[in-house]
Amino acid sequence: MNDRKSATMRAVVAHGAGDLRLEERPIPVPGPGEVAINIQYGGICGSDLHYWRHGAVGEFRLREPLVLGHEIVGRVREAGPGTEAPPPGTPVAVHPLASCGQCRQCLAGRRNTCLDTGYLGSAARNPHVQGGFADVLVVPAERVLALPEGLDPRLAAVAEPAAVAWHAVRQAGDVRGKRVLVTGAGPIGCLVVAVLRAAGAAEITVTDVHEAPLAVAKQVGATSTVRVGAGDGDGLDDLAADLAVESSGNPAGLRTCVYGVDRGGLVVGLGLLPPGNTPVAANAMITRELRLVGSFRFDDELTDVLPALADGRLPAEPVVTSVLPVAHMQEAFELAADPARSCKVLIDFGEPGVA
Numbered sequence: 001m002n003d004r005k006s007a008t009m010r011a012v013v014a015h016g017a018g019d020l021r022l023e024e025r026p027i028p029v030p031g032p033g034e035v036a037i038n039i040q041y042g043g044i045c046g047s048d049l050h051y052w053r054h055g056a057v058g059e060f061r062l063r064e065p066l067v068l069g070h071e072i073v074g075r076v077r078e079a080g081p082g083t084e085a086p087p088p089g090t091p092v093a094v095h096p097l098a099s100c101g102q103c104r105q106c107l108a109g110r111r112n113t114c115l116d117t118g119y120l121g122s123a124a125r126n127p128h129v130q131g132g133f134a135d136v137l138v139v140p141a142e143r144v145l146a147l148p149e150g151l152d153p154r155l156a157a158v159a160e161p162a163a164v165a166w167h168a169v170r171q172a173g174d175v176r177g178k179r180v181l182v183t184g185a186g187p188i189g190c191l192v193v194a195v196l197r198a199a200g201a202a203e204i205t206v207t208d209v210h211e212a213p214l215a216v217a218k219q220v221g222a223t224s225t226v227r228v229g230a231g232d233g234d235g236l237d238d239l240a241a242d243l244a245v246e247s248s249g250n251p252a253g254l255r256t257c258v259y260g261v262d263r264g265g266l267v268v269g270l271g272l273l274p275p276g277n278t279p280v281a282a283n284a285m286i287t288r289e290l291r292l293v294g295s296f297r298f299d300d301e302l303t304d305v306l307p308a309l310a311d312g313r314l315p316a317e318p319v320v321t322s323v324l325p326v327a328h329m330q331e332a333f334e335l336a337a338d339p340a341r342s343c344k345v346l347i348d349f350g351e352p353g354v355a
Helices: 046-054 159-172 187-198 211-219 251-260 282-287 302-310 326-336
Strands: 008-016 019-026 034-043 071-079 091-094 136-140 144-146 179-183 203-208 224-227 241-246 261-269 291-294 320-325 344-348
Touching: 008 046, 008 326, 019 326, 034 091, 046 326, 071 136, 071 159, 144 302, 159 187, 159 241, 159 261, 159 291, 159 302, 179 187, 179 251, 187 203, 187 211, 187 241, 203 211, 203 251, 211 224, 241 251, 251 261, 251 282, 320 326, 326 344
Parallel strands: 179 203, 179 241, 203 224, 241 261, 261 291, 320 344
Antiparallel strands: 008 019, 034 071, 034 136, 034 344, 071 091, 091 144
16 A cells, blocks of 8 residues: 555454464544544564464454554544544554443553453454554544654654553562562563663663573663573572562563562562463462562553653663564564564554555
8 A cells, every 4th residue: 555545554464373464454534532543663562473373362362353463653644523632743652451441440540450441452352452553543532642752653662562561660669779580581571671770770680591682681771681491590599689570471480580589579470471270389489478469561651651762761772673564564573473583573554655
């Protein structure tokens, strides 16, 4: 598609395991209270990779074609009738979460754990919530956030995963002067490191099974890195960190956290473990009097992340390692699935009216 004013747009659609297609779809039109966004960049998330590779994320299985993507930025295209929104052309980020606003979680200020939530590019509901890997996306106006002046849209494309990391560090409380262990140096893990550095952590040790992501972790603030083998803590049992953030989504990473923190320490569970019953070193958690707290998505942290990216407090630039045009989306997904070659991979949808 060469002109976004044409009748159709491009969309990256998962039809099943291994079946990813670049399709032509009708351009959506915003209704009252809605805003249409011309998408510029979309970051490929681990959940996108799971839908592409396995046709599912945990228990959420594809039951219909799904437009992927929830890490997105673009420019305002048009607002629906009677809708207050930034003027056309304004660069914006999009909050991917739709909460009900009425359940006990929402009323307690925990919209990220809403009992009836919807998330862009998710098969958790049926019909699925279609995502933002498309030339044009329509969302409610309250989920559109104007970018701070001077913030590069490519860097802003990591705002959503950075907000996930920001929420995880917020779950840990005050980290100033603390010694922290982070397991997993994927995009989220590296962004956790960047947030920890911005929040004043004194020492940040990061583990991963690959050298390349550990190099990125160093660039964003890790004070030391450890390359581990599968299921191997590699001598970290005596680290005695004040707290640990598990971002690998691997049971071995959680085990490393449990033994890598000091007695009485805190473990923040961020990476989603494989579905089903997962063995946990529960006895060690009990005898070491550890605290375990979960961290799921985020709520209003985008309002903190965007200015932190703009003014340089959050050094996230090294996390973006590749940007590929949407016409090469298959290559982009393959690259994003290889942690030895990439960290965060962006899909470039181009400027409005440009192929």
